[in-house]
Amino acid sequence: MQVLLDYKNVSLFQNDREVVSNLSIEIKKGEFVYLLGKTGSGKSTFLKSIYADVPINNGNASVCGYNLGKIKSNEIPFLRRKLGIIFQDFQLLNDRNVYENLKFVMNATGWTDETKIKTRAIDVLQKVNLQGFENKKTHQLSGGEQQRVSIARALINNPELILADEPTGNLDPESSEEILNVFKKINEAETSVIFATHDMLVYNKFKSRTLIFENNLVTEKA
Ligand SMILES: Nc1ncnc2c1ncn2[C@@H]1O[C@H](COP(=O)(O)OP(=O)(O)O)[C@@H](O)[C@H]1O
Ligand SMILES: [Mg+2]
Numbered sequence: 001m002q003v004l005l006d007y008k009n010v011s012l013f014q015n016d017r018e019v020v021s022n023l024s025i026e027i028k029k030g031e032f033v034y035l036l037g038k039t040g041s042g043k044s045t046f047l048k049s050i051y052a053d054v055p056i057n058n059g060n061a062s063v064c065g066y067n068l069g070k071i072k073s074n075e076i077p078f079l080r081r082k083l084g085i086i087f088q089d090f091q092l093l094n095d096r097n098v099y100e101n102l103k104f105v106m107n108a109t110g111w112t113d114e115t116k117i118k119t120r121a122i123d124v125l126q127k128v129n130l131q132g133f134e135n136k137k138t139h140q141l142s143g144g145e146q147q148r149v150s151i152a153r154a155l156i157n158n159p160e161l162i163l164a165d166e167p168t169g170n171l172d173p174e175s176s177e178e179i180l181n182v183f184k185k186i187n188e189a190e191t192s193v194i195f196a197t198h199d200m201l202v203y204n205k206f207k208s209r210t211l212i213f214e215n216n217l218v219t220e221k222a
Helices: 043-048 075-083 098-108 113-125 144-154 173-188
Strands: 003-014 016-029 032-036 059-063 081-088 161-166 192-197 209-214 219-220
Touching: 003 043, 016 192, 016 219, 032 043, 032 173, 043 161, 043 192, 043 219, 075 081, 081 144, 098 113, 098 144, 113 144, 113 173, 144 173, 161 173, 173 192
Parallel strands: 032 192, 032 209, 081 161, 161 192
Antiparallel strands: 003 016, 003 059, 209 219
16 A cells, blocks of 8 residues: 655654654555544644644655655645644634635635535535535534534545544544544545544544554554
């Protein structure tokens, strides 16, 4: 299978402090990989390095064909189009409706044809079980629904790799399980998922490959 992410001997830093030491890891197309570890263990730092928000200054790191140690700032938007990124706090535009939130990203990534934009919006909303939600204001939605809009938004440009940073962190157990099921469905369609969490309730619902973040090190769970 195609390797989407390949890190060799990479150490990650925040403010000159080493947060993750000597990480070597490969992630292939179609995998669902958990990042499990306490707050402060470096999960978000690793995810940020993948979307070139934390620099790689040592070792070798490549993601979706980009060498992260050598990536130029004008290439970063193109790397990010191959990724779908989902955060704990949804990061929706709350003065706009669901359709406008999706259209905003499409306009920013080169979509111009209004018919294609509409069709794609309906398509991604269907993938997250939000048919008919186009005209709802995001503040009228439950947390779980808002998170599903943010997943729909991440799917717009058919990403090769989804990065989810504690996507259930603000949700009740029932909504969390629904979100996990959406990610499972996306993963069954061959999109790779990296899912950072410290939510054991979610984690125990679905078994998959797991990287443990602890004491500045990342280890593969047996
Ligand atoms: N922007 C930042 N500036 C300085 N230190 C940071 C920053 N972001 C994270 N850190 C520190 O890096 C370490 C790892 O944090 P983080 O990657 O956010 O962990 P996690 O996502 O597992 O909770 C923590 O000690 C945290 O305080
Ligand atoms: Mg984090």
